[in-house]
Amino acid sequence: MNSKCHRVELNDGHFIPVLGFGTAIPSEVSKSKATEATRIAIDAGFRHIDSAHMYQNEEEVGLAIRSKIEDGTVKREDIFYTSKLWCTFHRPELVKSCLEQSLKKLQLDYVDLYLINFPMALKAMEKCKDAGLAKSIGVSNFNRRQLEMILNKPGLKYKPVCNQVECHPYLNQNKLLDFCKSKDIVLVAYSALGTHRDKHWVDQSTPVLLDDPVLASMAKKYKQTPALIALRYQIQRGVVVLAKSLNEARIKENMQVFEFQLCPEDMKVLDGLNRNLRYVAGVVFSGHPNFPFSDEY
Known part of the structure:
Protein backbone atom coordinates (compact mmCIF):
# COMPACT_ATOMS: atom_id res chain seq x y z
CA MET A 1 0.00 0.00 0.00
CA ASN A 2 1.28 3.47 -0.82
CA SER A 3 1.38 5.33 2.48
CA LYS A 4 1.87 8.65 0.66
CA CYS A 5 -1.92 8.99 0.39
CA HIS A 6 -2.24 8.78 4.16
CA ARG A 7 -0.22 11.78 5.34
CA VAL A 8 -1.13 15.20 6.67
CA GLU A 9 0.79 18.40 6.17
CA LEU A 10 2.46 20.03 9.17
CA ASN A 11 2.56 23.79 9.60
CA ASP A 12 6.21 23.90 8.45
CA GLY A 13 5.49 22.19 5.11
CA HIS A 14 6.68 18.69 6.04
CA PHE A 15 4.27 15.73 5.96
CA ILE A 16 3.54 13.21 8.73
CA PRO A 17 1.97 9.77 8.09
CA VAL A 18 -1.36 9.55 9.97
CA LEU A 19 -0.62 6.06 11.31
CA GLY A 20 2.54 5.62 13.36
CA PHE A 21 4.24 2.66 15.00
CA GLY A 22 5.03 3.09 18.72
CA THR A 23 8.23 1.41 19.92
CA ALA A 24 8.12 1.68 23.74
CA ILE A 25 8.33 -1.83 25.16
CA PRO A 26 8.01 -3.09 28.75
CA SER A 27 11.33 -3.27 30.57
CA GLU A 28 11.03 -7.04 31.10
CA VAL A 29 10.94 -7.65 27.33
CA SER A 30 14.26 -8.10 25.50
CA LYS A 31 15.29 -4.96 23.59
CA SER A 32 15.90 -7.05 20.47
CA LYS A 33 12.08 -7.27 20.28
CA ALA A 34 12.10 -3.58 19.32
CA THR A 35 14.27 -4.38 16.28
CA GLU A 36 12.10 -7.30 15.28
CA ALA A 37 8.78 -5.46 15.72
CA THR A 38 10.03 -2.34 13.88
CA ARG A 39 11.21 -4.46 10.94
CA ILE A 40 7.81 -6.19 10.80
CA ALA A 41 6.06 -2.79 10.97
CA ILE A 42 8.09 -1.37 8.07
CA ASP A 43 7.44 -4.51 6.01
CA ALA A 44 3.72 -4.18 6.82
CA GLY A 45 3.68 -0.62 5.45
CA PHE A 46 4.30 1.60 8.51
CA ARG A 47 6.41 4.63 7.56
CA HIS A 48 6.06 6.63 10.77
CA ILE A 49 8.15 5.28 13.67
CA ASP A 50 7.80 6.87 17.11
CA SER A 51 10.53 6.43 19.72
CA ALA A 52 12.31 8.41 22.45
CA HIS A 53 15.54 8.73 24.42
CA MET A 54 13.57 7.46 27.45
CA TYR A 55 12.63 4.16 25.78
CA GLN A 56 16.32 3.16 25.84
CA ASN A 57 15.99 1.22 22.61
CA GLU A 58 16.91 3.71 19.90
CA GLU A 77 13.21 9.89 3.19
CA ASP A 78 10.31 7.37 3.20
CA ILE A 79 10.61 6.99 6.98
CA PHE A 80 9.22 9.61 9.35
CA TYR A 81 11.11 9.14 12.61
CA THR A 82 10.13 10.87 15.88
CA SER A 83 12.33 11.12 18.96
CA LYS A 84 11.77 12.99 22.23
CA LEU A 85 13.85 15.02 24.65
CA TRP A 86 13.78 13.55 28.15
CA CYS A 87 13.30 15.72 31.27
CA THR A 88 16.92 15.46 32.41
CA PHE A 89 18.07 17.35 29.28
CA HIS A 90 15.81 20.41 29.51
CA ARG A 91 18.62 22.87 30.25
CA PRO A 92 19.10 24.65 26.91
CA GLU A 93 22.79 23.70 26.67
CA LEU A 94 21.89 19.98 26.95
CA VAL A 95 19.15 19.81 24.33
CA LYS A 96 21.36 19.40 21.28
CA SER A 97 23.56 16.82 23.02
CA CYS A 98 20.48 14.68 23.84
CA LEU A 99 19.42 14.76 20.19
CA GLU A 100 22.98 14.02 19.06
CA GLN A 101 23.07 11.01 21.42
CA SER A 102 19.84 9.74 19.87
CA LEU A 103 21.21 10.20 16.35
CA LYS A 104 24.43 8.41 17.27
CA LYS A 105 22.46 5.44 18.62
CA LEU A 106 20.20 5.41 15.58
CA GLN A 107 23.12 6.01 13.20
CA LEU A 108 20.94 8.48 11.29
CA ASP A 109 21.75 12.05 10.22
CA TYR A 110 18.50 13.64 11.35
CA VAL A 111 15.13 12.93 12.93
CA ASP A 112 11.93 14.03 11.22
CA LEU A 113 10.31 15.23 14.41
CA TYR A 114 11.73 16.09 17.82
CA LEU A 115 9.39 16.61 20.78
CA ILE A 116 9.68 18.16 24.25
CA ASN A 117 7.53 17.22 27.23
CA PHE A 118 7.62 20.55 29.06
CA PRO A 119 7.95 24.15 27.81
CA MET A 120 11.48 24.92 28.95
CA ALA A 121 13.76 24.21 26.05
CA LEU A 122 12.13 25.78 23.06
CA LYS A 123 14.93 28.10 21.92
CA ALA A 124 17.42 25.23 21.97
CA MET A 125 14.95 23.04 20.04
CA GLU A 126 14.74 25.76 17.38
CA LYS A 127 18.53 25.58 17.05
CA CYS A 128 18.30 21.80 16.43
CA LYS A 129 15.93 22.53 13.55
CA ASP A 130 18.21 25.27 12.20
CA ALA A 131 21.16 22.85 12.34
CA GLY A 132 19.23 20.30 10.29
CA LEU A 133 19.30 17.69 13.08
CA ALA A 134 15.49 17.77 13.31
CA LYS A 135 13.26 18.53 10.34
CA SER A 136 10.32 19.53 12.57
CA ILE A 137 9.87 20.30 16.25
CA GLY A 138 6.81 19.72 18.39
CA VAL A 139 5.62 19.13 21.92
CA SER A 140 4.08 16.37 23.99
CA ASN A 141 1.63 16.44 26.94
CA PHE A 142 0.98 20.18 26.67
CA ASN A 143 -2.37 21.59 27.74
CA ARG A 144 -4.05 24.56 26.10
CA ARG A 145 -2.52 27.11 28.49
CA GLN A 146 1.00 25.77 27.88
CA LEU A 147 0.49 25.80 24.11
CA GLU A 148 -0.72 29.41 24.29
CA MET A 149 2.31 30.29 26.38
CA ILE A 150 4.56 29.03 23.57
CA LEU A 151 2.51 30.52 20.73
CA ASN A 152 2.59 33.94 22.45
CA LYS A 153 6.33 33.82 23.15
CA PRO A 154 8.00 36.95 21.75
CA GLY A 155 10.44 36.00 19.01
CA LEU A 156 8.96 32.54 18.46
CA LYS A 157 10.74 31.23 15.39
CA TYR A 158 8.94 27.93 14.78
CA LYS A 159 5.46 27.07 15.94
CA PRO A 160 5.30 23.46 17.27
CA VAL A 161 3.99 21.25 14.46
CA CYS A 162 2.21 18.83 16.80
CA ASN A 163 1.17 18.03 20.34
CA GLN A 164 1.48 14.33 21.23
CA VAL A 165 -0.96 13.41 24.01
CA GLU A 166 -2.82 10.43 25.42
CA CYS A 167 -6.00 10.13 23.35
CA HIS A 168 -8.55 7.32 22.89
CA PRO A 169 -12.36 6.92 23.07
CA TYR A 170 -12.29 7.14 26.91
CA LEU A 171 -10.22 10.38 26.71
CA ASN A 172 -11.11 11.88 23.36
CA GLN A 173 -9.47 15.29 23.97
CA ASN A 174 -12.19 17.01 21.91
CA LYS A 175 -11.54 20.50 23.29
CA LEU A 176 -7.76 20.22 22.97
CA LEU A 177 -8.18 18.83 19.45
CA ASP A 178 -10.36 21.79 18.43
CA PHE A 179 -7.86 24.22 19.91
CA CYS A 180 -4.91 22.54 18.15
CA LYS A 181 -6.76 22.54 14.82
CA SER A 182 -7.51 26.26 15.23
CA LYS A 183 -3.75 26.88 15.61
CA ASP A 184 -2.69 24.51 12.79
CA ILE A 185 -1.07 22.10 15.25
CA VAL A 186 -1.56 18.38 14.62
CA LEU A 187 -2.74 16.26 17.55
CA VAL A 188 -0.84 12.94 17.78
CA ALA A 189 -2.48 10.22 19.92
CA TYR A 190 -0.51 7.86 22.14
CA SER A 191 -2.15 5.05 24.17
CA ALA A 192 -4.74 5.10 21.38
CA LEU A 193 -5.68 1.47 22.12
CA GLY A 194 -5.85 2.05 25.85
CA THR A 195 -2.56 1.06 27.39
CA HIS A 196 0.00 -1.67 27.97
CA ARG A 197 -1.18 -1.49 31.64
CA ASP A 198 2.35 -1.28 33.04
CA LYS A 199 1.75 -1.19 36.79
CA HIS A 200 4.45 1.49 37.29
CA TRP A 201 2.37 3.96 35.26
CA VAL A 202 -1.21 2.70 35.10
CA ASP A 203 -3.84 2.17 37.82
CA GLN A 204 -4.72 -1.51 37.50
CA SER A 205 -8.37 -0.92 38.40
CA THR A 206 -9.05 1.14 35.25
CA PRO A 207 -11.31 -0.47 32.62
CA VAL A 208 -9.70 -2.10 29.59
CA LEU A 209 -10.58 0.05 26.57
CA LEU A 210 -10.58 -2.77 24.00
CA ASP A 211 -13.06 -4.74 26.12
CA ASP A 212 -15.64 -1.97 25.75
CA PRO A 213 -19.00 -3.43 24.55
CA VAL A 214 -19.63 -0.49 22.18
CA LEU A 215 -16.28 -1.08 20.45
CA ALA A 216 -17.06 -4.80 20.34
CA SER A 217 -20.45 -4.36 18.68
CA MET A 218 -19.03 -1.85 16.20
CA ALA A 219 -16.19 -4.27 15.40
CA LYS A 220 -18.86 -6.87 14.55
CA LYS A 221 -20.81 -4.41 12.41
CA TYR A 222 -17.75 -3.42 10.32
CA LYS A 223 -16.15 -6.90 10.45
CA GLN A 224 -13.02 -5.40 12.03
CA THR A 225 -11.37 -5.63 15.46
CA PRO A 226 -12.07 -3.24 18.38
CA ALA A 227 -8.48 -1.96 17.97
CA LEU A 228 -9.11 -1.03 14.32
CA ILE A 229 -12.34 0.78 15.30
CA ALA A 230 -10.39 2.80 17.91
CA LEU A 231 -7.65 3.68 15.39
CA ARG A 232 -10.08 4.55 12.60
CA TYR A 233 -12.01 6.83 14.99
CA GLN A 234 -8.87 8.94 15.47
CA ILE A 235 -7.94 9.14 11.80
CA GLN A 236 -11.43 10.34 10.86
CA ARG A 237 -11.19 13.09 13.49
CA GLY A 238 -7.97 14.36 11.91
CA VAL A 239 -5.75 12.89 14.62
CA VAL A 240 -2.40 11.22 13.83
CA VAL A 241 -2.49 7.94 15.72
CA LEU A 242 0.24 5.68 17.14
CA ALA A 243 -0.35 1.94 17.40
CA LYS A 244 1.98 -0.21 19.44
CA SER A 245 2.30 -3.99 19.31
CA LEU A 246 4.95 -6.70 19.42
CA ASN A 247 2.60 -9.21 17.79
CA GLU A 248 3.29 -9.72 14.08
CA ALA A 249 -0.34 -10.47 13.14
CA ARG A 250 -1.62 -7.39 15.00
CA ILE A 251 1.07 -5.11 13.56
CA LYS A 252 0.01 -6.16 10.04
CA GLU A 253 -3.68 -5.97 10.93
CA ASN A 254 -3.35 -2.34 12.11
CA MET A 255 -2.54 -1.31 8.51
CA GLN A 256 -6.11 -2.32 7.57
CA VAL A 257 -7.33 0.90 9.20
CA PHE A 258 -7.37 2.47 5.71
CA GLU A 259 -9.70 -0.15 4.27
CA PHE A 260 -12.98 0.95 5.86
CA GLN A 261 -14.78 4.05 7.09
CA LEU A 262 -17.02 4.71 10.10
CA CYS A 263 -20.35 6.40 9.39
CA PRO A 264 -21.04 9.81 11.05
CA GLU A 265 -23.60 8.27 13.47
CA ASP A 266 -21.04 5.76 14.71
CA MET A 267 -18.44 8.53 15.11
CA LYS A 268 -20.97 10.31 17.40
CA VAL A 269 -21.54 7.10 19.38
CA LEU A 270 -17.76 6.77 19.87
CA ASP A 271 -17.55 10.44 20.94
CA GLY A 272 -20.10 9.50 23.60
CA LEU A 273 -17.71 6.99 25.20
CA ASN A 274 -15.55 9.82 26.55
CA ARG A 275 -15.15 9.68 30.33
CA ASN A 276 -11.98 11.80 30.71
CA LEU A 277 -10.13 8.67 31.81
CA ARG A 278 -6.38 9.14 31.71
CA TYR A 279 -4.45 5.86 31.86
CA VAL A 280 -1.03 7.52 32.02
CA ALA A 281 -1.75 10.05 34.77
CA GLY A 282 1.91 11.01 35.29
CA VAL A 283 1.37 11.32 39.06
CA VAL A 284 5.13 11.14 39.57
CA PHE A 285 5.29 14.66 38.04
CA SER A 286 2.18 16.04 39.74
CA GLY A 287 4.06 18.41 42.05
CA HIS A 288 5.85 20.12 39.15
CA PRO A 289 4.73 23.72 38.44
CA ASN A 290 4.35 22.78 34.75
CA PHE A 291 2.33 19.62 35.45
CA PRO A 292 -0.04 19.60 32.44
CA PHE A 293 -3.00 17.52 33.63
CA SER A 294 -4.47 19.78 36.32
CA ASP A 295 -6.22 22.01 33.77
CA GLU A 296 -9.46 20.87 32.12
CA TYR A 297 -7.60 20.51 28.80
Whole structure:
Protein backbone atom coordinates (compact mmCIF):
# COMPACT_ATOMS: atom_id res chain seq x y z
CA MET A 1 0.00 0.00 0.00
CA ASN A 2 1.28 3.47 -0.82
CA SER A 3 1.38 5.33 2.48
CA LYS A 4 1.87 8.65 0.66
CA CYS A 5 -1.92 8.99 0.39
CA HIS A 6 -2.24 8.78 4.16
CA ARG A 7 -0.22 11.78 5.34
CA VAL A 8 -1.13 15.20 6.67
CA GLU A 9 0.79 18.40 6.17
CA LEU A 10 2.46 20.03 9.17
CA ASN A 11 2.56 23.79 9.60
CA ASP A 12 6.21 23.90 8.45
CA GLY A 13 5.49 22.19 5.11
CA HIS A 14 6.68 18.69 6.04
CA PHE A 15 4.27 15.73 5.96
CA ILE A 16 3.54 13.21 8.73
CA PRO A 17 1.97 9.77 8.09
CA VAL A 18 -1.36 9.55 9.97
CA LEU A 19 -0.62 6.06 11.31
CA GLY A 20 2.54 5.62 13.36
CA PHE A 21 4.24 2.66 15.00
CA GLY A 22 5.03 3.09 18.72
CA THR A 23 8.23 1.41 19.92
CA ALA A 24 8.12 1.68 23.74
CA ILE A 25 8.33 -1.83 25.16
CA PRO A 26 8.01 -3.09 28.75
CA SER A 27 11.33 -3.27 30.57
CA GLU A 28 11.03 -7.04 31.10
CA VAL A 29 10.94 -7.65 27.33
CA SER A 30 14.26 -8.10 25.50
CA LYS A 31 15.29 -4.96 23.59
CA SER A 32 15.90 -7.05 20.47
CA LYS A 33 12.08 -7.27 20.28
CA ALA A 34 12.10 -3.58 19.32
CA THR A 35 14.27 -4.38 16.28
CA GLU A 36 12.10 -7.30 15.28
CA ALA A 37 8.78 -5.46 15.72
CA THR A 38 10.03 -2.34 13.88
CA ARG A 39 11.21 -4.46 10.94
CA ILE A 40 7.81 -6.19 10.80
CA ALA A 41 6.06 -2.79 10.97
CA ILE A 42 8.09 -1.37 8.07
CA ASP A 43 7.44 -4.51 6.01
CA ALA A 44 3.72 -4.18 6.82
CA GLY A 45 3.68 -0.62 5.45
CA PHE A 46 4.30 1.60 8.51
CA ARG A 47 6.41 4.63 7.56
CA HIS A 48 6.06 6.63 10.77
CA ILE A 49 8.15 5.28 13.67
CA ASP A 50 7.80 6.87 17.11
CA SER A 51 10.53 6.43 19.72
CA ALA A 52 12.31 8.41 22.45
CA HIS A 53 15.54 8.73 24.42
CA MET A 54 13.57 7.46 27.45
CA TYR A 55 12.63 4.16 25.78
CA GLN A 56 16.32 3.16 25.84
CA ASN A 57 15.99 1.22 22.61
CA GLU A 58 16.91 3.71 19.90
CA GLU A 59 19.94 1.58 18.93
CA GLU A 60 17.62 -1.39 18.31
CA VAL A 61 15.03 0.70 16.45
CA GLY A 62 17.76 2.36 14.36
CA LEU A 63 19.13 -1.07 13.46
CA ALA A 64 15.70 -2.08 12.11
CA ILE A 65 15.31 1.13 10.07
CA ARG A 66 18.81 0.86 8.60
CA SER A 67 18.36 -2.82 7.72
CA LYS A 68 15.15 -1.97 5.81
CA ILE A 69 16.99 0.84 3.98
CA GLU A 70 19.86 -1.51 3.17
CA ASP A 71 17.61 -4.26 1.79
CA GLY A 72 15.84 -1.72 -0.46
CA THR A 73 12.42 -1.86 1.27
CA VAL A 74 12.53 1.90 1.98
CA LYS A 75 14.72 4.95 1.50
CA ARG A 76 15.59 7.17 4.47
CA GLU A 77 13.21 9.89 3.19
CA ASP A 78 10.31 7.37 3.20
CA ILE A 79 10.61 6.99 6.98
CA PHE A 80 9.22 9.61 9.35
CA TYR A 81 11.11 9.14 12.61
CA THR A 82 10.13 10.87 15.88
CA SER A 83 12.33 11.12 18.96
CA LYS A 84 11.77 12.99 22.23
CA LEU A 85 13.85 15.02 24.65
CA TRP A 86 13.78 13.55 28.15
CA CYS A 87 13.30 15.72 31.27
CA THR A 88 16.92 15.46 32.41
CA PHE A 89 18.07 17.35 29.28
CA HIS A 90 15.81 20.41 29.51
CA ARG A 91 18.62 22.87 30.25
CA PRO A 92 19.10 24.65 26.91
CA GLU A 93 22.79 23.70 26.67
CA LEU A 94 21.89 19.98 26.95
CA VAL A 95 19.15 19.81 24.33
CA LYS A 96 21.36 19.40 21.28
CA SER A 97 23.56 16.82 23.02
CA CYS A 98 20.48 14.68 23.84
CA LEU A 99 19.42 14.76 20.19
CA GLU A 100 22.98 14.02 19.06
CA GLN A 101 23.07 11.01 21.42
CA SER A 102 19.84 9.74 19.87
CA LEU A 103 21.21 10.20 16.35
CA LYS A 104 24.43 8.41 17.27
CA LYS A 105 22.46 5.44 18.62
CA LEU A 106 20.20 5.41 15.58
CA GLN A 107 23.12 6.01 13.20
CA LEU A 108 20.94 8.48 11.29
CA ASP A 109 21.75 12.05 10.22
CA TYR A 110 18.50 13.64 11.35
CA VAL A 111 15.13 12.93 12.93
CA ASP A 112 11.93 14.03 11.22
CA LEU A 113 10.31 15.23 14.41
CA TYR A 114 11.73 16.09 17.82
CA LEU A 115 9.39 16.61 20.78
CA ILE A 116 9.68 18.16 24.25
CA ASN A 117 7.53 17.22 27.23
CA PHE A 118 7.62 20.55 29.06
CA PRO A 119 7.95 24.15 27.81
CA MET A 120 11.48 24.92 28.95
CA ALA A 121 13.76 24.21 26.05
CA LEU A 122 12.13 25.78 23.06
CA LYS A 123 14.93 28.10 21.92
CA ALA A 124 17.42 25.23 21.97
CA MET A 125 14.95 23.04 20.04
CA GLU A 126 14.74 25.76 17.38
CA LYS A 127 18.53 25.58 17.05
CA CYS A 128 18.30 21.80 16.43
CA LYS A 129 15.93 22.53 13.55
CA ASP A 130 18.21 25.27 12.20
CA ALA A 131 21.16 22.85 12.34
CA GLY A 132 19.23 20.30 10.29
CA LEU A 133 19.30 17.69 13.08
CA ALA A 134 15.49 17.77 13.31
CA LYS A 135 13.26 18.53 10.34
CA SER A 136 10.32 19.53 12.57
CA ILE A 137 9.87 20.30 16.25
CA GLY A 138 6.81 19.72 18.39
CA VAL A 139 5.62 19.13 21.92
CA SER A 140 4.08 16.37 23.99
CA ASN A 141 1.63 16.44 26.94
CA PHE A 142 0.98 20.18 26.67
CA ASN A 143 -2.37 21.59 27.74
CA ARG A 144 -4.05 24.56 26.10
CA ARG A 145 -2.52 27.11 28.49
CA GLN A 146 1.00 25.77 27.88
CA LEU A 147 0.49 25.80 24.11
CA GLU A 148 -0.72 29.41 24.29
CA MET A 149 2.31 30.29 26.38
CA ILE A 150 4.56 29.03 23.57
CA LEU A 151 2.51 30.52 20.73
CA ASN A 152 2.59 33.94 22.45
CA LYS A 153 6.33 33.82 23.15
CA PRO A 154 8.00 36.95 21.75
CA GLY A 155 10.44 36.00 19.01
CA LEU A 156 8.96 32.54 18.46
CA LYS A 157 10.74 31.23 15.39
CA TYR A 158 8.94 27.93 14.78
CA LYS A 159 5.46 27.07 15.94
CA PRO A 160 5.30 23.46 17.27
CA VAL A 161 3.99 21.25 14.46
CA CYS A 162 2.21 18.83 16.80
CA ASN A 163 1.17 18.03 20.34
CA GLN A 164 1.48 14.33 21.23
CA VAL A 165 -0.96 13.41 24.01
CA GLU A 166 -2.82 10.43 25.42
CA CYS A 167 -6.00 10.13 23.35
CA HIS A 168 -8.55 7.32 22.89
CA PRO A 169 -12.36 6.92 23.07
CA TYR A 170 -12.29 7.14 26.91
CA LEU A 171 -10.22 10.38 26.71
CA ASN A 172 -11.11 11.88 23.36
CA GLN A 173 -9.47 15.29 23.97
CA ASN A 174 -12.19 17.01 21.91
CA LYS A 175 -11.54 20.50 23.29
CA LEU A 176 -7.76 20.22 22.97
CA LEU A 177 -8.18 18.83 19.45
CA ASP A 178 -10.36 21.79 18.43
CA PHE A 179 -7.86 24.22 19.91
CA CYS A 180 -4.91 22.54 18.15
CA LYS A 181 -6.76 22.54 14.82
CA SER A 182 -7.51 26.26 15.23
CA LYS A 183 -3.75 26.88 15.61
CA ASP A 184 -2.69 24.51 12.79
CA ILE A 185 -1.07 22.10 15.25
CA VAL A 186 -1.56 18.38 14.62
CA LEU A 187 -2.74 16.26 17.55
CA VAL A 188 -0.84 12.94 17.78
CA ALA A 189 -2.48 10.22 19.92
CA TYR A 190 -0.51 7.86 22.14
CA SER A 191 -2.15 5.05 24.17
CA ALA A 192 -4.74 5.10 21.38
CA LEU A 193 -5.68 1.47 22.12
CA GLY A 194 -5.85 2.05 25.85
CA THR A 195 -2.56 1.06 27.39
CA HIS A 196 0.00 -1.67 27.97
CA ARG A 197 -1.18 -1.49 31.64
CA ASP A 198 2.35 -1.28 33.04
CA LYS A 199 1.75 -1.19 36.79
CA HIS A 200 4.45 1.49 37.29
CA TRP A 201 2.37 3.96 35.26
CA VAL A 202 -1.21 2.70 35.10
CA ASP A 203 -3.84 2.17 37.82
CA GLN A 204 -4.72 -1.51 37.50
CA SER A 205 -8.37 -0.92 38.40
CA THR A 206 -9.05 1.14 35.25
CA PRO A 207 -11.31 -0.47 32.62
CA VAL A 208 -9.70 -2.10 29.59
CA LEU A 209 -10.58 0.05 26.57
CA LEU A 210 -10.58 -2.77 24.00
CA ASP A 211 -13.06 -4.74 26.12
CA ASP A 212 -15.64 -1.97 25.75
CA PRO A 213 -19.00 -3.43 24.55
CA VAL A 214 -19.63 -0.49 22.18
CA LEU A 215 -16.28 -1.08 20.45
CA ALA A 216 -17.06 -4.80 20.34
CA SER A 217 -20.45 -4.36 18.68
CA MET A 218 -19.03 -1.85 16.20
CA ALA A 219 -16.19 -4.27 15.40
CA LYS A 220 -18.86 -6.87 14.55
CA LYS A 221 -20.81 -4.41 12.41
CA TYR A 222 -17.75 -3.42 10.32
CA LYS A 223 -16.15 -6.90 10.45
CA GLN A 224 -13.02 -5.40 12.03
CA THR A 225 -11.37 -5.63 15.46
CA PRO A 226 -12.07 -3.24 18.38
CA ALA A 227 -8.48 -1.96 17.97
CA LEU A 228 -9.11 -1.03 14.32
CA ILE A 229 -12.34 0.78 15.30
CA ALA A 230 -10.39 2.80 17.91
CA LEU A 231 -7.65 3.68 15.39
CA ARG A 232 -10.08 4.55 12.60
CA TYR A 233 -12.01 6.83 14.99
CA GLN A 234 -8.87 8.94 15.47
CA ILE A 235 -7.94 9.14 11.80
CA GLN A 236 -11.43 10.34 10.86
CA ARG A 237 -11.19 13.09 13.49
CA GLY A 238 -7.97 14.36 11.91
CA VAL A 239 -5.75 12.89 14.62
CA VAL A 240 -2.40 11.22 13.83
CA VAL A 241 -2.49 7.94 15.72
CA LEU A 242 0.24 5.68 17.14
CA ALA A 243 -0.35 1.94 17.40
CA LYS A 244 1.98 -0.21 19.44
CA SER A 245 2.30 -3.99 19.31
CA LEU A 246 4.95 -6.70 19.42
CA ASN A 247 2.60 -9.21 17.79
CA GLU A 248 3.29 -9.72 14.08
CA ALA A 249 -0.34 -10.47 13.14
CA ARG A 250 -1.62 -7.39 15.00
CA ILE A 251 1.07 -5.11 13.56
CA LYS A 252 0.01 -6.16 10.04
CA GLU A 253 -3.68 -5.97 10.93
CA ASN A 254 -3.35 -2.34 12.11
CA MET A 255 -2.54 -1.31 8.51
CA GLN A 256 -6.11 -2.32 7.57
CA VAL A 257 -7.33 0.90 9.20
CA PHE A 258 -7.37 2.47 5.71
CA GLU A 259 -9.70 -0.15 4.27
CA PHE A 260 -12.98 0.95 5.86
CA GLN A 261 -14.78 4.05 7.09
CA LEU A 262 -17.02 4.71 10.10
CA CYS A 263 -20.35 6.40 9.39
CA PRO A 264 -21.04 9.81 11.05
CA GLU A 265 -23.60 8.27 13.47
CA ASP A 266 -21.04 5.76 14.71
CA MET A 267 -18.44 8.53 15.11
CA LYS A 268 -20.97 10.31 17.40
CA VAL A 269 -21.54 7.10 19.38
CA LEU A 270 -17.76 6.77 19.87
CA ASP A 271 -17.55 10.44 20.94
CA GLY A 272 -20.10 9.50 23.60
CA LEU A 273 -17.71 6.99 25.20
CA ASN A 274 -15.55 9.82 26.55
CA ARG A 275 -15.15 9.68 30.33
CA ASN A 276 -11.98 11.80 30.71
CA LEU A 277 -10.13 8.67 31.81
CA ARG A 278 -6.38 9.14 31.71
CA TYR A 279 -4.45 5.86 31.86
CA VAL A 280 -1.03 7.52 32.02
CA ALA A 281 -1.75 10.05 34.77
CA GLY A 282 1.91 11.01 35.29
CA VAL A 283 1.37 11.32 39.06
CA VAL A 284 5.13 11.14 39.57
CA PHE A 285 5.29 14.66 38.04
CA SER A 286 2.18 16.04 39.74
CA GLY A 287 4.06 18.41 42.05
CA HIS A 288 5.85 20.12 39.15
CA PRO A 289 4.73 23.72 38.44
CA ASN A 290 4.35 22.78 34.75
CA PHE A 291 2.33 19.62 35.45
CA PRO A 292 -0.04 19.60 32.44
CA PHE A 293 -3.00 17.52 33.63
CA SER A 294 -4.47 19.78 36.32
CA ASP A 295 -6.22 22.01 33.77
CA GLU A 296 -9.46 20.87 32.12
CA TYR A 297 -7.60 20.51 28.80
